[in-house]
Amino acid sequence: MTNVTVKVGLASCGVAAGAMEVYEVLRHYQQSGAAIDLQQTACIGMCFEEPIVELSGGTLGTLSLGKVEPERIADWVEDYRRGELPQANIILAEKQEATRNSLLDGQTRIVLRNCGVIDPKSIAAYEAAGGYIALQKALSMKPEDIVEEVKSSGLRGRGGAGFSTGLKWSFAARAKGPKKYVVCNADEGDPGAFMDRSTLEGDPHNVIEGMIIGAYAMGADEGYIYCRAEYPMAIAHLKIAIEAAKAKGYLGKHIMGTDFNFELHIKEGAGAFVCGEETALMQSIEGKRGMPTIRPPFPAESGLWGCPTNINNVETWANITWIITNGADEFRKIGTDKSPGTKVFALAGKIAGSGLIEVPMGIPLKDIIYKVGGGMKTEKPFKAVQMGGPSGGCIPASLLDTIVDYDSINATGAIMGSGGMVVMDEGTCMVDVARFFLNFTQNESCGKCTFCRIGTRRMLEILTRITEGKGEMEDITRLEELATNIIKGSLCGLGQTAPNPVLTTLRYFRDEYLAHIQDKRCPAGVCTSLLRFEVIEDKCIGCTACARKCPVACISGSVKQVHKIDQEKCIRCGACFSACKFNAIRKG
Amino acid sequence: MEQDFSQLDAILGMYRGKPGILIPLMQEAQNLLGYLSKDAMRYIAQKMNIPAADIYGVATFYSMFKLKPQGKHIVRICKGTACHVSDADGIKEALVEAMQLEKGEDTTKDMNFTLMEVACLGCCSLAPVIMIDDTTYGKLTPEAIPGILERYAFVEEQ
Numbered sequence: 001m002t003n004v005t006v007k008v009g010l011a012s013c014g015v016a017a018g019a020m021e022v023y024e025v026l027r028h029y030q031q032s033g034a035a036i037d038l039q040q041t042a043c044i045g046m047c048f049e050e051p052i053v054e055l056s057g058g059t060l061g062t063l064s065l066g067k068v069e070p071e072r073i074a075d076w077v078e079d080y081r082r083g084e085l086p087q088a089n090i091i092l093a094e095k096q097e098a099t100r101n102s103l104l105d106g107q108t109r110i111v112l113r114n115c116g117v118i119d120p121k122s123i124a125a126y127e128a129a130g131g132y133i134a135l136q137k138a139l140s141m142k143p144e145d146i147v148e149e150v151k152s153s154g155l156r157g158r159g160g161a162g163f164s165t166g167l168k169w170s171f172a173a174r175a176k177g178p179k180k181y182v183v184c185n186a187d188e189g190d191p192g193a194f195m196d197r198s199t200l201e202g203d204p205h206n207v208i209e210g211m212i213i214g215a216y217a218m219g220a221d222e223g224y225i226y227c228r229a230e231y232p233m234a235i236a237h238l239k240i241a242i243e244a245a246k247a248k249g250y251l252g253k254h255i256m257g258t259d260f261n262f263e264l265h266i267k268e269g270a271g272a273f274v275c276g277e278e279t280a281l282m283q284s285i286e287g288k289r290g291m292p293t294i295r296p297p298f299p300a301e302s303g304l305w306g307c308p309t310n311i312n313n314v315e316t317w318a319n320i321t322w323i324i325t326n327g328a329d330e331f332r333k334i335g336t337d338k339s340p341g342t343k344v345f346a347l348a349g350k351i352a353g354s355g356l357i358e359v360p361m362g363i364p365l366k367d368i369i370y371k372v373g374g375g376m377k378t379e380k381p382f383k384a385v386q387m388g389g390p391s392g393g394c395i396p397a398s399l400l401d402t403i404v405d406y407d408s409i410n411a412t413g414a415i416m417g418s419g420g421m422v423v424m425d426e427g428t429c430m431v432d433v434a435r436f437f438l439n440f441t442q443n444e445s446c447g448k449c450t451f452c453r454i455g456t457r458r459m460l461e462i463l464t465r466i467t468e469g470k471g472e473m474e475d476i477t478r479l480e481e482l483a484t485n486i487i488k489g490s491l492c493g494l495g496q497t498a499p500n501p502v503l504t505t506l507r508y509f510r511d512e513y514l515a516h517i518q519d520k521r522c523p524a525g526v527c528t529s530l531l532r533f534e535v536i537e538d539k540c541i542g543c544t545a546c547a548r549k550c551p552v553a554c555i556s557g558s559v560k561q562v563h564k565i566d567q568e569k570c571i572r573c574g575a576c577f578s579a580c581k582f583n584a585i586r587k588g
Numbered sequence: 589m590e591q592d593f594s595q596l597d598a599i600l601g602m603y604r605g606k607p608g609i610l611i612p613l614m615q616e617a618q619n620l621l622g623y624l625s626k627d628a629m630r631y632i633a634q635k636m637n638i639p640a641a642d643i644y645g646v647a648t649f650y651s652m653f654k655l656k657p658q659g660k661h662i663v664r665i666c667k668g669t670a671c672h673v674s675d676a677d678g679i680k681e682a683l684v685e686a687m688q689l690e691k692g693e694d695t696t697k698d699m700n701f702t703l704m705e706v707a708c709l710g711c712c713s714l715a716p717v718i719m720i721d722d723t724t725y726g727k728l729t730p731e732a733i734p735g736i737l738e739r740y741a742f743v744e745e746q
Contacts, residue, residue: 016714016724047713191668194710229652230664230709232722270611270650273707287610288642289649305607348670348712355713386669422669422712436672440707446649 003035004057004081009050009116011043011201012233013355017050021070026053029074036077042202044116046100047355049091052116059083061094103353106372108334108360110342111318115202115356120237123244126205132250134321138213139258146217147173150320153328154340159185159276159313160388160417161493162339162406168310171300173218175308180220182211183304183311185281186227186234189273190389191440193420195344196314198356200227200234203318204241208264210320212250215262218310222263226281229268238266273390273444277492278311280446291446292492313418315344335361339405349386349422350377359404366400369423380425384508388417390437390444391497393504394430413504415497429526430509431516435463437501445494452495455486459502467527471517479506525587531572532588537562539584546576546585593631595620600635610638610646614653623654651706659695659702661740663687663720668708670715675730679716680705682730686737700741 008014008023023040030038037057044052049066053073056062058080065076065088076086091100109115118125126132138146151166172180184207188196200207211223227235242264245251253261267285274280275290282304284290303309319341323331332340339361345368348354353374365385369375376382384394393414395402402408409416424433442456459482462475483499490496506513515521522530535546535555540562547555547563554570557563565576577585599616603609617632618624624647633640647653665680683703687696695702711717714726718736725736 012724013711013714013726016711016717016726047711050714188710189707191672191708192670192712193708194712197710230706230719267608268612268615270615271652271706272650284611285608287608287646289645291649346712348715349673354670389669420669420712422673424673428673433669433673436669440667444707 003037004055004077005037005039006077007039007041007054007056009042009044009052009054010040011116011198012231013043013047013198014050014052015233017047018070019051019068022051022053022068022073025070025073026077029077034074034077034081036081040119040121041116042120043198043356045112045198045356045358046091046103046353048353049089049100049355052091054092055080060085060096062092063090063094063096064092064098064100065089066091066100100353100374103372103374106363106367107358108342109358110322110334111199111206111315111344112202112356112358113322114206115198118203120202120204121240123205123241123248126203130325131205131321132209132248134324135209135212135250136256138216138324139256139260143173143217143219146213146324149328150217150323153323153331154338155316155319155323155331156339156406157313158315158319158343158418160391160415162416165312165316168300168312169214169218171298172220172308172310175300177308179222179307180218181304181307181309182215182218182220182223183278183281183285183309184211184223184225184317185276185278185311185313186225186231187269187276187281188228188231188314188418189276189444190391190418190420192346192348192386192389192422193418194346194348195356195419197231197234198346199314199318199344200231201237204234204237205245206321207314207317208238208241208245209250210317211264212255212262213320213324214310214312214317216255216260220310221261222265224265224267224285224304226267226269226275226285229270235266235268242266272446273440274446274492274494277494280492281311282309289446291448292494294491315419336403336405338407343404343416343419345419345421347373347421347423350380350425350428351375351423352377361405362403364401364403365395368404368421369400373423376423376425378425380427382423383426383428384424384430386414386422386424386433386501387420388415388497388500389420390441391415391493391500392417392420393500394424394433394508395504396508398508413500413507415500427524427526429467429522429524430505430512431463431467431522432524432526434502434505435460435467438463438498441494441498445498449490449492449495451486451489452491452498455482455489456495456498458482459486459499463502466513466516467522468529469516469520469527471513473517475517476506476510476513521588523588528572531574532567533565533570533572533574533577534586535563535565536584536586539582541582541584543582545579545581549575549579551575591625591627593621593628596628596631597635600632604636610643611650614643614646618653623657625655651704657695657699660700661702661721663701663703663718663737664706664709665703666707666709666711666715666717666719667705668710668712668715670712671708671717674715676716678730679718679728679733682733683718683737686734701737
């Protein structure tokens with residue numbers, strides 16, 4: 001039997017799906033004498049198939065198994081070693097047809113090139129994959145040439161706003177000061193986004209190397225990675241990586257034998273969404289309440305402790321090594337003219353292939369959803385895709401031809417954002433979604449600006465009463481008026497974008513608002529106060545299943561007779577709807 | 589001040605005189621004490637020569653800081669977008685019921701669990717998700733909740 005390599009994906013998604021048990025089984029299997037090389041890796045992106053195990057080194061070529069059961073994995077590895085195809089869920093295969101082979105075809109991996117491939121806890125694995133070569137090259141360049149290279153690559157900030165990274169670097173590089181800082185914004189707070197978590201868990205060195213190069217280019221000697229405390233594994237992997245980089249002389253004094261010194265710290269966030277805003281983030285690093293400050297002065301002139309500071313998001317930093325190694329011209333060959341490169345998206349919601357993808361800019365949304373994402377999860381049709389989290393908006397089916405670049409997405413009223421993409425089907429109520437986001441922003445508003453603090457609360461109250469069937473037609477005008485004023489009257493991005501979910505749903509799904517207000521009906525059947533359960537007389541066979549389940553005993557009718565729901569007594573819990581095996585209960 | 593907070597002195601000594609230390613210092617103090625009482629915050633203020641109002645300001649700004657005693661296990665329910673559209677509300681109801689929490693309460697009477705909502709745990713493809721201490725549980729149904737909580741009760745009995 002050949003000695004095969006067995007890799008287990010142990011990122012947060014994998015562990016939550018049971019990958020640790022699979023790993024333990026394989027460890028015992030190895031200890032019992034099986035000659036396998038057992039390795040750990042992070043997230044390959046197909047979170048919906050977790051736990052995932054990759055087998056390689058056998059005659060069958062590389063195979064990835066999905067939804068692996070701990071009870072059977074040892075047998076499957078045994079089969080593979082004998083050269084027999086395991087009777088498992090084969091999702092990716094080098095030499096065979098596999099169910100998910102095509103999902104990777106539409107992707108171009110720059111940021112995620114090592115994620116799910118190497119062991120993120122091993123600096124040797126990163127070096128073997130070409131790591132720290134970009135740093136070596138950068139240190140032989142003049143700092144201003146690096147800034148120029150990043151500028152001509154056309155890389156735009158991946159945190160959401162899309163400002164030119166090279167230009168931002170040139171401001172900080174030009175700023176005078178004995179002390180400068182670089183900061184990595186890993187405070188990924190958007191609900192529905194997990195790109196940065198997966199990148200840091202899967203390839204922490206790539207982000208660190210990008211920061212070292214940036215620090216050298218801008219003349220900084222100290223840096224911070226500000227990471228959410230909700231991401232314990234990302235923090236653990238970063239700590240291991242920083243220690244290893246120090247030991248190898250990539251961090252610390254006289255980096256790689258030069259006069260360049262750079263020290264890197266991790267700061268754990270303490271749970272405040274607004275700290276993703278750069279001025280608030282700096283306040284938080286300084287140990288204060290994370291409240292945004294007025295710009296100018298911009299961080300490039302006066303940032304952390306008054307020193308020039310450059311802040312980029314995880315994904316932006318993660319592009320740097322590739323650009324330095326391969327050059328700006330190569331980078332420009334990917335993506336569109338105004339938005340070169342790739343974008344990482346976290347696909348979630350009612351999509352079959354939820355997980356992490358990296359696609360070239362310029363790809364139409366429909367290709368992301370139907371090709372790379374594998375289409376809808378259930379038979380319910382597509383309704384909208386939410387992009388940009390609480391700052392973004394909902395894009396309807398009619399606009400699915402929109403291509404992914406900063407300017408085209410902005411034109412829809414949504415924003416590119418950091419890359420969260422939540423797919424919604426006909427079972428999702430758009431008014432409820434708008435209410436959900438407003439609930440989030442009004443909770444997370446730091447309270448500094450009146451319009452943001454009180455305005456978002458008023459919007460939430462209006463949306464709540466619409467979902468409860470107590471809305472009136474004037475409410476729509478009130479929402480629009482409040483939205484305009486909040487956008488104008490807020491200092492930072494949180495307030496300026498908070499009304500976007502309401503504005504886009506009003507623009508594309510106004511009929512749903514009208515159904516809630518005028519007909520007192522929730523077309524998606526989500527808003528409980530507006531729900532009505534009725535027995536469809538033709539379909540009811542009188543099995544009494546619903547009546548037995550009803551917690552308030554409001555369903556009458558004896559065996560083999562059509563049942564009836566007393567609407568006065570009904571608490572709209574939906575127990576009858578789930579109990580009926582004959583689809584004889586209408587919900588709506 | 590009646591309570592003795594001298595166990596904090598080692599932590600305070602480590603941070604004294606360094607910039608930007610307030611948040612990590614308070615995190616460590618909370619890890620040691622379980623929560624930050626007003627007396628604890630006053631003690632830190634006095635020893636570190638930081639206005640007590642600044643410390644209270646930080647403690648009330650960030651959701652991580654707790655001003656009340658917490659349960660032994662922290663149960664975080666994800667209220668992110670993907671979880672929201674996958675019935676996170678149903679999971680929350682099941683948690684509240686299994687923990688027998690009264691309205692407005694977040695900690696069980698036996699101090700075994702504290703329930704809190706978080707914006708997003710970043711495991712959207714496994715929605716709906718909860719996290720108990722550092723362990724994430726995904727693809728949940730309301731029916732699965734009592735069984736999961738039981739594992740934590742069982743460990744305690746041993």
